[in-house]
Each structure stands twice: as C-alpha cells, then as structure tokens.
Amino acid sequence: VAQQKIPVGGVTHIDLQTVRAGESWQHGPVVLAWDHVKQEAVNFNNGHNVVLHEFAHQLDQEDGISDGAPILEKRSSYLTWARIMNKEYEQLRSDMEHHKKSVMDDYGATNPAEFFAVATETFFEKPKQLKKIKPDLYAELKGFYRVDPVEWL
Template sequence: MIWERIQALFSGEDEVEAVFKEGWKELLVENLPLYSILPDELKVRLHDRIAKFIRSTRFEACNGLELTEGMILTVAAQACMLILNREGEPYPELNTVYLYPTTFSSVQKRQNAYGIVTEGEVHRLGESWSHGTVVLAWDSVEQGARNIHDARNVTFHEFAHQLDHEDGQTDGAPGLGSRAAYQSWARVFSANYEDFREQLEQGKRTLIDPYGATEPAEFFAVVTETFFEKPKQLSEKRPDLYGELEKFYGVDPKEWF
C-alpha cells in the first residue's frame, strides 16, 4: 500500500529532512499554496509534523478511490498546519483517515422536542468521529487546499473537531491547559458566538460561514477555517477572537500573507 511505503520512509533513524523528497515539496507547492507562503523554519517544522502524522495515522481509500502520495501528503500537511508548534504526537487519539472520491452519504439521527428520534441519509464532505476517525471527500479536500482565500477548507474543519474533542467533549472549547486559559476562551468565544448569531438573525453578511451558527463546536471549526485563510480580515473584525485562536494554534497566519 502507498501509505505503508511512505510510512516506512519515516520509520528509520534518519532525519526527516533527509528523507522528505524534493518531489513531495513540489507537490505541496502545487496542491497547497499555503505551504508556499510559510516561513522556511515553519516548512521544516511542517515536514516533521507530517512525518509523525503519517507514522501514526492509517490512510484508507473508499468507493474505488486510488490512493496516491499526493492525497496522503495533502491531507497530512493541512492537518499538521493546525499543530505546527505543538509538541508530542499529532492527534494522539486519531487512528484512521478514510478518503472517498467525492461526497459520501451517512445516516444521521435527529431527536425532536418530543423525544422522537428519526433517521435520514445526509450527504457529507467530511466527518470527524470521536473514536479516532476522520472521513473526507478527496475532491473537497483538493479544492479547499488550492483556494486559500475563501475560508472553506474541509480538512481544517474536520481536524479542528478532532482538537476540540481531545478534552472529552466536542463543544467548541479545545484542551487549553489552564483554568485561566479556559476562562479567557469561554468569555471571548461566547461573546463572539452570540454576536455572530445576532448578525445572521438581522440578515447581515458575515465574514464567518453561517454554518458556524449551528452550534459552538461548528463555530470553532468554521472560525478555524477563517483564521488560516482570512486572517487579516478576522483580526480586524474580531480581534479578541483572533487573539484566542493565535494563542491556541501558536501561529499568526496574517504574517504569512
């Protein structure tokens, strides 16, 4: 399998830069323009994160998709953009990434106010499961990677959910390390979430995708997309929210553009 061959390259004692092929760097330049604008030291850091990610995360192709090096590296690079300055294993609870060629279907359960549960088939671009799985549609991954100015990136979105769940709940508050950090996050996040929903109710256009109004967990995932792809606009319109995301992710993307 292609994933196993790449994984084997990173399993030895050699330095990551020694085995990270020039062709892979060229592939990232082509598939992920955000890679091209990273400072050189962060590119080296990203290579290391990608290596660790591929060592620990299995890739599986579904519905006839033929997995390629480009697919694996494009997904891994975007997932690792979110953890560039994070120590330790990337996404320690993650086991498998499933790639579909295009939009896939899943069964969704809904419970109404009377407690009645209904099931229906929904079409998805991506899913993040709490038990170590991310599912992605490759065509959406590819499109989101290549357009770095629209704040629409399904890979960022689903891996933000993975980070959100690491403290045991997918609730819009990822693991932050201290009580003071949680208090600051809760204050800023709640205020911005409520203001964002009010703007939508008033029919105003918003920088952040309206899907973020679904629930706090989706707001966190959507503002993550905005943070990495429209950082200047987000820092101008919601500076306190941008500041919390900058502290959490440990990077300042507006310096890259």
Template sequence: MTIWNKLKEFFEDEEAEFVFKDEWVAYMENNLPLYRKLPDILRLELQRKIGQFVRTTFFEGCNGLELDDEMILTVAAQACILALKQEGPPFPQLKTVLLYPTAFTSIAETAGPGGTVIEREVKCLGESWENGTVILAWDSVRNGARNIFDGHNVTFHEFAHQLDSLDGDTDGVPLLPDEAAYQTWANVLAEHCEVLFDEIRRGKKSLLDPYGATNPGEYFAVATETFFEKPRQLKKKQPGLYEELQNFYKLDPASWF
C-alpha cells in the same frame, strides 16, 4: 504494498524522516498555496509533522478511490498546519483517514416527537468521529486546499474537530493550559458567537460561515477555517477572536499573507 505503506516505511527511516522528495514538495506547492506562504522554518517543521502523521495514521480509499502520494500528502499537510505548534505528535487520538472520491452518504439523526429519533441520509463532504476517524471527500479536500481565500476548508474543519475532541467532547473547547485560559476562551467565544448570531438574524453577510451558529463545536471549526484562510480580515474585524485562536494555535497566519 499500498501507497500508504510505502510512505509510512519511508518516514519510519530515521535518516530519511526530514528529507522530502522534490515531487512531494511539488505536490504541496501546487495543491497548497498556503504552504508557499509559510516561513521557511515552519515549512521544515510542517514536513516533520507530516512524517509523524503518516507514520501513525492509516489511510484508506473508499468507493473505488485509489490513493496516491498526492492525496495522502495533501490531507496530511493541511491537518498538520493546525498542529504545527501543538506539543507532541499531531492528533494523538487519530487512527484512520477515509477518503472518498466525492461527497459521500451518511446517516444523520434528529430528535422527533416524543423523544423518537429520526434517521435520514445526507450528503457529506467530511466527518470527524471521536473514536479517531476522519472521513473526507477528496475533491473537496483538493479544492479547499487550492482556494485559500474563501474561508472554506473541509480538512481544516474536520481536524479542528479532532483537536476539540482530545478532552473527550467535541464541544468547542479544546484542551487549554489552565483554568484561566478556559475562562478567557469561554468569554471570548461566547461574545463572538453572539456576533455571528446577530449577523444571521439581521440577514447581514458574516465573515464566518453561518454554519458556525449550529453549535459551539461547529463554531470552533468554522472559526479555525477563517483563522487560516481569512486571517487579515478576522484580525481586523474580530481581533479578540483572532487573538484567542492565535494563542491556541501559537501561529500568526495574518503575517504570512
């Protein structure tokens, strides 16, 4: 029986669903400094979400990586921080998480002359597919989790894409409650996208990773990384963007630090 199946069996036991082993808590405390900063009530909610996540998500190690509890729980905990206050089970369209030991090779397509498509191999730390698959490099997952102040977290980034794609498109606009919320979202993100573009044009250091200027989907993912890892700076420098993300995630990470 695989490690994933053993964890899955444990979480399927209703009596054990909300009881975390001490060693699992230790993994999260060691690997996720952000977990230690959560209020107690959110820690308990996170454990519940992790149980739901592991029950419904297939994990597989690739390129010889042998999965263990630490790997699965480190990925699941970070993913579920994003879904702490989302209604229903976390990431309902997610099916599979593939873990590589380190950066993996992927095929990138770009438009060439005359409408041709050019394919090239690129090294990736993470990918999110709209068919319900997330691919991650374990060393980047671990390092990103342990450093909660650099604004870079590949797990937050890729699972933000999963939230974004719940409506069928990874376009920087996740599911929102009503038309007014969509309009506000569009206005706020357009305004703050322009801030990032302007900083890049002027060669000025930006709070958000410049990769966010690639397209709206990447902007949302990068903004999510900043929201959870540099919340106080984001709230001070771009309060409108912070408030919009706070409304979406229903969390206030600035208060955790």
C-alpha cells in the same frame, strides 16, 4: 455520501443519504471527501477548508466533549476563552438571524463546536479580515494555535 437513520415514532425510521464534505468522529477517524479537499486547496482564502474544519473538531474532542472548548495550555486561560468565544458565537448567531454578512460562515452559528471549527477555518483562510474585524477572537486563536497566519501573507 453517508447513511443516516432518523427515528420516526417508535421503531420506525427513515434512511437518508446525505452528502458531506467531511466527518470527525470522537475517538475515531476523520473522513474527508477528496474532491472537497482538492477544491479547497486550490481556493485557499475563501474561508472554507474541510481539512481545517474537521481537524478542529478533533482538537475540540480531545477532552471527550465536543463543545467548542479544546484543551488549553493554561488552566487560567479558560475564562478568557469562554468569554470571547461565547460573545463571538452569539454575535454570529445574531448576524445570521438579521441577515447580516459576517467574515465567518453562518454554519458557525449552529452550535459552539461548529463555531470553533468555522473560526479555525476563518483564522487560517481569512486571517487579515478576522484580525481586523474580530481582533479578540483572532488573538485567542493565535494563542491556541501558536501561529500568526497574518505573518505568512
């Protein structure tokens, strides 16, 4: 449970308590709800993993910006990364708007940073499906993480 203050007008605000599975603070800690960690460890391959999700945010924020573009090994890789990630992000947004099912969770359509975190979850949790349905996205994540989860199955 996290406290959240929402501004209303001038100095008035509403205090809310929200339940979260995890948080990733830029230049700070990662907070994980242990019950979610345990549940998702047992239900591997369901596409949801708060540990993968929040640590993907940490990787994304290494350059000081949470934008879905982590630091890549080669400077020349950014154009391909941006093209593929933007294409797949927009596709997920379109799928969500048209109520089409996707291999990725709809939460990835929130913004590019969440897309990267959800894509990371899907890459490790549903590698066969992601590779088959979105091979370009799979290849980018495989290159970034330098592993091929399909080989583990």
